[in-house]
Amino acid sequence: MFRSSSARTAADSAANAPIPDSGEVPALSVPEQIVEIVSDSGEGAQTAGQIFGTVCAKMGNGLWTVEIIPAEIEPPARSRAGASGIRIRFGTKPVASMGDQADLVVAFNEQVLYSRIDQGALRPGTLLLIDDKWSASDDPKTREAYQKALEDFHIAGYIVREIPIHAETHELTDNPQRGKNMWVVGLLCALYSRDLDLAKREVQLLFQRKRKGEDVIALNHKLLDAGHAWAVEHIDARFEVPSETHSEPMVVMNGNAAIALGAMAAGIEVCSMYPITPATSASHYLAADFHHAGGIVHQAEDEIAAVGFAIGASFAGKTALTITSGPGMALKSEFLGLSVMAEVPLVVVDVQRGGPATGLPTKVEQGDLLSSVFGQPGDAPKVVMAPSSHEECFHFMVTARKLAESFRTPVFVLSDANLATAQACLPRPNVSEEWLSPPIDQSPWKEGAPAYGWDPETGISRRPIPGQPGGAFVLTGLAHDEYSHIAYESSINQRAMNMRSRKFAALQTALKPPEIYGEEEGDLLVVGWGSTRGAIEEAVDRIRRDGHRVGSVCLRFLSPLEPGLDEIFRRYRRVMTVEINYSDDVADLGRAGERRYSQLAWLLRATTLVDVDCWSRVPGQPLPPQMIEEALRSRLEGAESCTD
Amino acid sequence: MYGLKTDWIDESIPRYYTFEDYEGATARWCSGCGDHGVLTAVQRLCRDEQLPPEKTVFVSGIGCASRFPHYVKAYGFHGLHGRALPVACGVRARRPDLHVFVATGDGDCCSIGTAHWIHAIRYNMKMVVMLLDNNVYGLTKNQTSPTSKKGSSSNTHPGGSLLDPINPIQASLGIANASFIAQTVDWNPAHLFATLAAAHRHPGFAFVRILQRCPHFKSGLFESMMNDPSQVLLMTHPDGIEVDAAVKKQFENQREHDPSDLAEARALADSQDGTPIGLFYRNDSADRYDAFTVEGIATSRDTKLRALETQLDRYQI
Structure with a gap:
């Protein structure tokens, strides 16, 4: 059921190779890898993954990381629900989605791996490197659970290797819980032939930003060296993900940082916000550095006051922004209507999470589309845009500000938890002085x-x-x-x-029709918006390789819609949307007429009168290309047999 | 000033603004409504202080009192119910050159907008906030307000309201960083004007509760107090609200109160012998949030560009 790829074969054979012996090991070249580091909350897996990912990007790889975040700040240790960590997907070519199953997972305990299995993140053949600390636990229950898990993993076809993460880290620090992550970065650098000095520089920058002393930096460098040396001595597998030299300067950041820097580049002076996951980190970036560019972050007493303050500043001639997520959008709704009615320019960033109500606070969903377009009482037209990449997160802020002022309107920028927390490479923006001009x-x-x-x-x-x-x-x-x-x-x-x-x-009238990816006409057109673009395009590529005539478009403007959609739609036998929000599956319903469609599908059906189909899921994680691929294949089969 | 055109004046000579320069649309409040007197006092204050109309902003929420901005010729923001204060803080944040006034009512401020009222007092950004308190919802036709006296009947509580009212002065005095809390009445123009003038001069958030008559729905509410000024307690102090001797003479019931004495201010706010008017509390050195929000307003484009490039350097690979 899993696609075979050279990456997978390479990982499998390398993992099966005998372990000890040292000396120069030839590296297997693979086009891309998916690595995960999973741990209990607070063990620094995300920091480790960010450092490793940045090193890969610096060496010329494409990069996409996904944070694995538990819902609680301090969930119980060694619990399945408490899995915290990061996925790092890096490749020779640019990477624009989280991909499918992991090739290699480093786990600080065995229990957190169960939640990854539940999420479909592993496949038979995935190499698991698990801390062997738990095999020697004083608690017989822990030892038993550990052995049971190893058996489960073995039966499921994963390749399990126990490694002494805790023990080796303990050699260097009394508090291994805070050092394991760096040891693992060292290990990964050895496995993937990455430049350890680059990792050291990243570690230094990180701790300097956190205002830590030289002793902290020196200890973490030692941990990197130790992890690297251990891997060189004990693991005889090496991989190489060849890199292509970037033709222009590149930066690596997550989507929220891109939005924050985009806000600065757009000449915004006031960011007025109230803390809400997963939007808040964008304001954190601004709070740290906005003042260098003359801006302020106002943490208001509530979501309503946050938007009111921004509207007041804008009324007084200052460029203003408010950043929030779904529940905040609901609270701000009356003011957003006022901004439409009284034509007050305003940029509103909605980093979408699962809804309704409190929903899935840390998880991705594209559920705020219709409430953004239609969410105010009365007729309240406004601009709604959705970036589909980090580059667009940055540049759409500049566009949003310009549109807000030119059209005297609120402009909503719909990002999501996937873009917000994923680190990726993007060309360094060429900032224009003109973007900063007074409003x-x-x-x-x-x-x-x-x-x-x-x-x-x-x-x-x-x-x-x-x-x-x-x-x-x-x-x-x-x-x-x-x-x-x-x-x-x-x-x-x-x-x-x-x-x-x-x-x-x-x-x-000033917008262009959207660009088509893949076939310009044919059997199936897939319409998406926002962060799903990379995964949709990967799925389209795979299906086209089998000779199917499939294309996709990604809509950047949801209100007003980009022009020419009905003409494009008519060139395909079937049109469907792929989204991360809820829709009924036709098979679940007695009558097709009762079906509730996904949000973009509703909008497109209403505006184009084309019978737009949809496939959508709300798994609380980005859609892997493989899931989309399967959905598209079933639609194509359905079209051929006309049973649907 | 009838018949005098001012457009002959050369721009090099500072323009003198007359009372008429602050007259906006014709006020549509009921006749006998206390809001008319407040409007006149404010227009007089603008004239006396020579506030340029284009540099003066009136912000309000929703309610009878919130129609205020329409009746002053200046910039105005007649926004949403309860939300005048966040907007006013936003206006003020990056525009220290503007004179900001807020007109709000007892429903607007002490019910739907309570969170903002509390936090705006704490932010202590320079502005004058007038709470026009008539103890009733007038615009929506006679519902109980949070300041309605217990037992008072309205369309929502025909058998009389059930709970004791909020005391806006006591509540305001309880908030950290409060810097100017005063009370006055709409029917004494001299005291009203003096209070608003002191509020305008205060370097921070000046909160003035104005007891305001609503002849339509609360006819006679303040009548006994008007007819018998001894029911009013005039707070006096050199640091308080200055009124001249003729005004003082109207109030036989007086008490010297040092507005730096917070404990005494709180005791007076609960006073059972007479409704206090004057300045309860003042602290000119309370922290001002607008001292933070104005930071960087003169940042040059070059500096902004350099800051941005430095940020991008951090992320460059």
């Missing part, structure tokens, strides 16, 4: 000119800001005319709604 047309306001001088064609108007003589007006959330006077006459509301709607028709 307001500074020329004098013509006395008596209306505050909403709507252009009849585009609905666009210039706005006065406090401080401009002659421009004084009273912004109101009540229906109003172009002078912002309260609409006491019945025709005013119709016209004002029309003017506010027209802006988005005007914006749509």
Whole structure:
């Protein structure tokens, strides 16, 4: 049931090789690898993975990491639900998704591996390197559980190797729990022929940022050396993931950092927020460094105040941003409606997580699309964009700010927990001075000119800001005319709604139809949005290799939609969306007409009148390419046999 | 000033703003509503202080009192129910050159917007906040407000409200970093004006509760206090609200209260012998959050660019 690949074969054979003996071991060349480090919470697996991933990227590999996060801050040790860690996928070519099953997993205890099995992260042949500490536990129950797990793993076809992570780390530090991660980085550097000096530099930078002393850095360097030396002596497998030289300067960061830097590059001055997972880290990056660029982070008393503060700053002529996640969007909704009604420019980042209500706070979902587009009472059109990569996380912030001001509107940027926490490579942005220009047309306001001088064609108007003589007006959330006077006459509301709607028709005329990936016409078109792009394109590649005529598009604009969709859709026999949100499977229902579609599918069906199908899942993790591939194959088969 | 046009003035001569320069739309409050008097006092304050209309911002929420910005000729923000204060803080954050006034009501401030009220006092950003407290929801037609007296009947509590009201002064005095808490009444223009003027001069968040008549739904609520000024306790002090002798003479019931004495302020807020007016508490040296929010407002584009490149260097591989 698993696809074979050269990477897999190589890992399997290397793992089966005899272990001891030292000396130069020839490295097996593989196109990509998926490595996981899993542990109890607080054992530094994520830090280790980030360092190892950065080293791979620095050596020229494509990179994508995925954080494995338990729901609690301190879940019980050695519990299946407490699995914390990181997946590092690196390859010769650029990597744009988390991929399928892991090739190699380093585990600090055996119990956390069960949750990875439950998540479908392992396959027969996956090499497991497990800390042997638990085999000598004082607690007979722990010893028993450990042995039982090893048997389970063996039966399931994983290749198990016990390694003395704890014992070796203990040689160097009294607190091995805090040093194991670095020892493992050293080990991985040996296995994958990575430059240990690069790892040392990353470790140094990390601890300098945390304001730790030289002694801490020296100890961690020793741990790296020790892990490396142990692997050289005891493991005779070496892999090489060849790298291609980058043609331009590259940076490595996660999506939330890209959003934070994008906000700085966009000339935003005020980030007003309330803590919420998984959005908060974007504000952390800004809180640490925003002041160097003259900006501030305001931690408000609640989500409502956060957006209100941003709207107040924007009304006063400052560029403002609020960053949140689904529950925060729900709380902000009334203010977002005001921002539409009173045409106050505002950038809103929604780092989506599972919903509704508290949902899956640390896990990915693309569940806020329809509530973003339609979530306010009345007609509240606004711009909704979704970055599909880290590069877009950065640049969409600049675009969002420009659109917000040009169209006097809120602009929602829908990221998600997958982009937020995944580290990836992107070309270093060439920052333009023009992005930082002040938001307001500074020329004098013509006395008596209306505050909403709507252009009849585009609905666009210039706005006065406090401080401009002659421009004084009273912004109101009540229906109003172009002078912002309260609409006491019945025709005013119709016209004002029309003017506010027209802006988005005007914006749509400035957009291009989306680019098609794969076949320009054929059997099946897959439509996605946001962070699923990389996985969808991988699945499309695999299916095309079998001769199927399949293409995909990724929509960056969800409101207004990019133009030309119905024309594109008509070139394919079937059109379907792939999303991380809920939809009914047709097979579960008595009648197709009762089916509840995934969110983009609803939107596309309504706007194009094409019978757009969908496949969506809410597993609380990114969709692996293989799952998508299987879904697409079943649709193609269904189309051929016409049973669907 | 009737008939005098001011547009002959050359821009090199500072313009003198007249009372009329602050007149916005015609106020649509009921006749006899206490809000009219507050509006006049504020317009007079703007004129006396010569606040440039374009540099003055009135922010409000929703309710009768929140119509206030429409009636002043200045920049205004008539936003959402309960949310005037976050908006006002946002306006203030990066614009120390603006004069910010907030008009809010007892429902707006002490019910739906309570969280913001508490935190705005703690932020202590420079602005004047007027709580126009008429003990009732007027715009939505006579519902119980958090400051309605226990037992008072309304459309939501026809048999009388069930609980004791919130005391906005006592609540405000309980908040860390409070810096200016005063109380006045709409029917004494001199005291009202003096209180607002002191609030405007205060270097921080000046919270003024104004007891305000609602003849439509709370007819007679303050009548006995108006007819018998001895029911009012005038707080006096050189550091408090300055009123001239003629005004003082109206109040036989007076008490000197040092506004730096927080414990006494709290005792007075619960006073059973007369409704105190004047300044309860003042602390000019309380921390100001706007001292933080204005940081970096003059950052040059070059500095921003350099900061950004330094950040990108950190992530470069």
